[in-house]
Amino acid sequence: MLELRNVSAGYGNIQVLHNLDLVINSGEIITLIGANGAGKSTTLMAISGIVPVRSGKILFEGEPIHKISPEKLVAMGICQVPEGRHIFPALTVQENLDMGAFLRNDKDGIKDDLDYVFSLFPILAERRNQDGGTLSGGEQQMLAMSRALMARPKLLLLDEPSMGLAPLIIKQIFGIVRKINKDHNTTIFLVEQNANQALHIADRGYVIENGVITISDSAENLLKNQDVQKAYLGI
Amino acid sequence: MDYFIELLFGGLTRGSIYALIALGYTMVYGIIGLINFAHGEIYMIGAFTSFIIATVLSIYGFPLLAIVVIAGLAATVWSSAYGFTVEKLAYRPLRKAPRLAPLISAIGMSIFLQNYVLLAQTSDFLPFPALIPEFAFMEPVAHIVGSSDLVILITTTLVMIGLTFLIKFTKIGKAMRATAQDKTMAVLVGINVDRVISATFIIGSALAAIGGLLIASHIGQINFYIGFIAGIKAFTAAVLGGVGSIPGAVLGSLVLGLTESFATGYVSSDYEDVFAFSLLVLILIFKPSGLLGKAETKKV
Numbered sequence: 001m002l003e004l005r006n007v008s009a010g011y012g013n014i015q016v017l018h019n020l021d022l023v024i025n026s027g028e029i030i031t032l033i034g035a036n037g038a039g040k041s042t043t044l045m046a047i048s049g050i051v052p053v054r055s056g057k058i059l060f061e062g063e064p065i066h067k068i069s070p071e072k073l074v075a076m077g078i079c080q081v082p083e084g085r086h087i088f089p090a091l092t093v094q095e096n097l098d099m100g101a102f103l104r105n106d107k108d109g110i111k112d113d114l115d116y117v118f119s120l121f122p123i124l125a126e127r128r129n130q131d132g133g134t135l136s137g138g139e140q141q142m143l144a145m146s147r148a149l150m151a152r153p154k155l156l157l158l159d160e161p162s163m164g165l166a167p168l169i170i171k172q173i174f175g176i177v178r179k180i181n182k183d184h185n186t187t188i189f190l191v192e193q194n195a196n197q198a199l200h201i202a203d204r205g206y207v208i209e210n211g212v213i214t215i216s217d218s219a220e221n222l223l224k225n226q227d228v229q230k231a232y233l234g235i
Numbered sequence: 236m237d238y239f240i241e242l243l244f245g246g247l248t249r250g251s252i253y254a255l256i257a258l259g260y261t262m263v264y265g266i267i268g269l270i271n272f273a274h275g276e277i278y279m280i281g282a283f284t285s286f287i288i289a290t291v292l293s294i295y296g297f298p299l300l301a302i303v304v305i306a307g308l309a310a311t312v313w314s315s316a317y318g319f320t321v322e323k324l325a326y327r328p329l330r331k332a333p334r335l336a337p338l339i340s341a342i343g344m345s346i347f348l349q350n351y352v353l354l355a356q357t358s359d360f361l362p363f364p365a366l367i368p369e370f371a372f373m374e375p376v377a378h379i380v381g382s383s384d385l386v387i388l389i390t391t392t393l394v395m396i397g398l399t400f401l402i403k404f405t406k407i408g409k410a411m412r413a414t415a416q417d418k419t420m421a422v423l424v425g426i427n428v429d430r431v432i433s434a435t436f437i438i439g440s441a442l443a444a445i446g447g448l449l450i451a452s453h454i455g456q457i458n459f460y461i462g463f464i465a466g467i468k469a470f471t472a473a474v475l476g477g478v479g480s481i482p483g484a485v486l487g488s489l490v491l492g493l494t495e496s497f498a499t500g501y502v503s504s505d506y507e508d509v510f511a512f513s514l515l516v517l518i519l520i521f522k523p524s525g526l527l528g529k530a531e532t533k534k535v
Contacts, residue, residue, distance in 0.1 A: 048423060074425030086420035088413050099413050102406070103425040151425065 001026040001187050002047070002078075002155055006056035007066075009046040016042040018211045019056065024155070029181050029188045031198040031219070033232055034208035040191040041083050043208070044157045047189075048080045049073050060155070075103050077154030081161065085144040089133025093124055096132045096143055100150030109152070116183075117146035120176055138169040145173075149180065155187045156180065162194045170194065174201050195232035199223050207232070241379045242500040243493070248384045248453070250492025251391035254485045255446030256469035257476070258398065259318075259439025261484040264473070265415040266435050267330070269337050273321050273344035274443060275466015276352075277314050281444025282363075282451040282461060283352060285310040289364050303366050303448075310444040317348075318440025319433055327429070345463070352459040359458065366452040383453045394445060395485060398438070402481065407434055415479070471515050477528020486526055490514070 004022040008015060016039045024030045034040050045051040047058060049070040058066040065073060088096050097117065101110045118125040121142040127135065132143060141161055148156055158177065162170040178201045181188050192198035199205055199219045207215040207228060215228065222228050256278050263271045285306040292302045325344045329337040367383040402408035414421040414431045421428055450465070451457045468491065476487025491511055498510035518526065 050419065050422065069427075070422045071425045071427050074423070080423050082420065082423060086417050086423070088416045088420065090416055091409070091412060095409060095412075098409060099421075099424045099426075102410065147424065 001061060002189070003059040004043075004047070004056070005059065007046060007058060008054045008056055009042060009051050010054065011042075011051065015054070016051075016211050017046065020208075020211070020213055022206060022213065022216075024187060024189055026154075026187055027181070027185050028204065029178070029190060029202045031190045031192055031195075031202040031205040032208055033192055033195040033198060033205060033222075033228075035193070035231075038208045039211040040208060041159055042211075044080055044082070044159050044189070044191055047157060048078065071103070074151055077152075078157065079148040079151045079153035079155070080157040081141075081144045081148045081159060083159040083163065085137075085140045087132040087135070087140045087143055087147075089131065091132055092129050093132055093135070093143055094128040096147050097124075097128075097150050100147035103151065110150070113150055113152060117149050120149075120179070121146060138165050138173075141165060141169075141173060142176075145176070145180075152184075153186060155189065158188065158190045160192060160194075161190070162192065162197060170197060174198075177201060193232075195228070196223075237379050238500065242496045244380045244384050244388075245500075246493035246496030247489065248387050248492070249496060250472075250489035251388055252446050252450045252453075253465075253469045253472045253492055254488035255391060255394065255442045255449075256465055257473040257484040257488045258481065259443050260470050260473040261476075261478055261481060262411070262435050262439050265479040265481075266411065266432055267326070267337075268334065269326060269341065270470065270478075271321075271326075271436075271439075272338070272341040272466070273325070273348060274318075274439065275462035275464075275469070276345050276348035277318050277321070277440045277462070278443035278447045278465055278469075279352065279457075279459065279462025280317050280348065281310040281314040281440075281447030282457045283356065283447075284313040284444070285366075285448040286361060286363055286451060286457055289366060293364055299366065299368060302364075306366070307445065307448050310448050311441045314440045314444035314447070315437040318436040318443075321348075322433060322436040327432075345466075349459055349463065356459060360456040361458065363451040363455050363457050365455065366448070383449075387449045387453060390445065390449060394442065398442070398481075401438070407431070411435060468511070471511065474525055475515055475518055477525025480525070480527045483525055483527035490526070 002024040004020050007020040008017055010016040020043065032040055032043060042051055046053055049068060053066040057064050060076065060078065088099065091099065097114060104110055123139060124143060124146060135143060161173050174197050177188060177190065180186050190198055190202060199222055202219040205217065205219050205222045206213050215225065217225065256274065259274045260271060263269060288306040288309045289302050292305060321344050325340045326337045329340055367386045369377065370382045373382045373385065402411060410426045410431050414426060414428055418428060472488040472491040473484045475491055476483030494514050495507045495511050499507045
């Protein structure tokens with residue numbers, strides 16, 4: 001579904017990603033794990049078209065997309081929940097969700113998806129008229145994910161959904177990620193520092209170090225891999 | 236008492252005109268963080284456009300109402316086109332430049348437009364036709380509240396209601412608020428930020444053009460320099476109310492208009508600006524974010 005071929009990208013004089021190769025198949029949950037500054041968020045931003053690709057290709061359903069503008073990528077079905085949630089603080093929960101469906105005009109479909117995200121996160125229904133900025137960190141993460149789902153994505157990019165959250169909430173969020181994947185066959189690309197949790201729900205995983213993919217294997221094997229255990233699982 | 240009410244209405248009229256211009260400043264600032272110094276010139280161009288159209292139409296003997304409507308529409312469309320073009324030519328290429336660059340560009344645009352109108356028209360004050368008639372029903376109170384005051388107050392109120400509706404409930408309004416709050420995220424939900432910015436300039440310019448038409452008809456004369464003065468005053472009003480805040484711009488404008496009106500009436504018209512800007516300094520000392528501006532709360 002998504003393929004990165006030899007992708008290099010960066011900001012200004014700093015090149016962050018060096019000849020990255022990565023494949024995501026339809027319906028999979030793929031995780032990208034790595035330390036701070038390894039290039040995880042940059043990878044997502046390159047896929048979303050925010051960070052320009054300097055060389056190489058990004059293919060989505062066989063089409064090159066690295067020269068397409070970010071808002072068109074959303075229309076094609078690639079949605080990102082960025083690091084730090086980026087809730088619109090002075091928009092209500094409902095308005096935040098409306099923004100997620102910004103490019104859609106199918107009223108019935110939007111209504112269905114709204115019901116769906118409220119069934120995933122009932123707390124959001126309770127708080128629908130509250131400003132997004134007044135929610136707790138966990139609720140904001142739920143809102144950010146729901147907002148992305150409102151675009152009915154084919155590929156959902158999640159950037160550190162567990163950041164700064166309590167262990168119980170993290171568990172709930174990861175459970176929901178899995179449910180989203182099952183319910184709508186949504187392909188999920190999950191970037192995480194919390195390698196243990198991420199590998200437990202993922203099908204396959206990639207390890208990134210200093211902008212280079214160093215290991216690529218099934219999630220099961222990665223959990224057993226000694227280098228991964230030492231560096232990312234704290235075992 | 237009559238005198239007080241007269242000053243009160245004078246202040247409200249002035250304030251509502253400031254508000255029409257201040258909204259453009261504040262909306263643009265809210266979205267791209269730029270003080271659009273050329274905004275006063277957009278207002279001036281609105282006044283000139285309606286002047287030209289109104290003069291031509293009155294030569295052909297159009298009825299007054301038709302003149303007002305056609306001149307108003309022409310001024311709105313023409314000013315919006317200017318606002319749109321100025322953004323596209325002078326600010327968009329500098330979107331990623333340091334903040335000072337578009338600011339200087341804005342000052343340049345302001346000077347350019349002033350001199351362009353100076354050359355195309357004249358430096359003299361031109362008599363603006365009275366577009367708002369004296370209503371018969373206003374006669375008993377005409378010595379306190381003029382008909383044009385009434386029209387200005389009603390028109391601005393309607394425009395404000397329309398704008399509130401647009402920003403609160405329409406798709407483009409929500410997109411404008413979202414873009415103002417978080418540009419990266421706006422892009423990530425599929426909003427075309429360039430288009431939203433253009434829309435903001437167009438709406439702001441349209442409001443300024445309506446202000447230009449109203450005030451020119453109220454005062455009865457225009458020249459190329461009116462945009463500069465009005466721009467500075469409206470900018471002051473926007474800062475007073477908290478730049479970036481839409482209700483703040485309206486409140487700041489009314490406070491500024493009333494202050495000026497009462498200062499002129501009870502002290503001396505020479506002190507009008509002294510009072511206006513002293514008020515600005517005081518508010519900035521005690522509430523640097525302006526009357527309704529507030530520091531954003533963000534959760535990480």
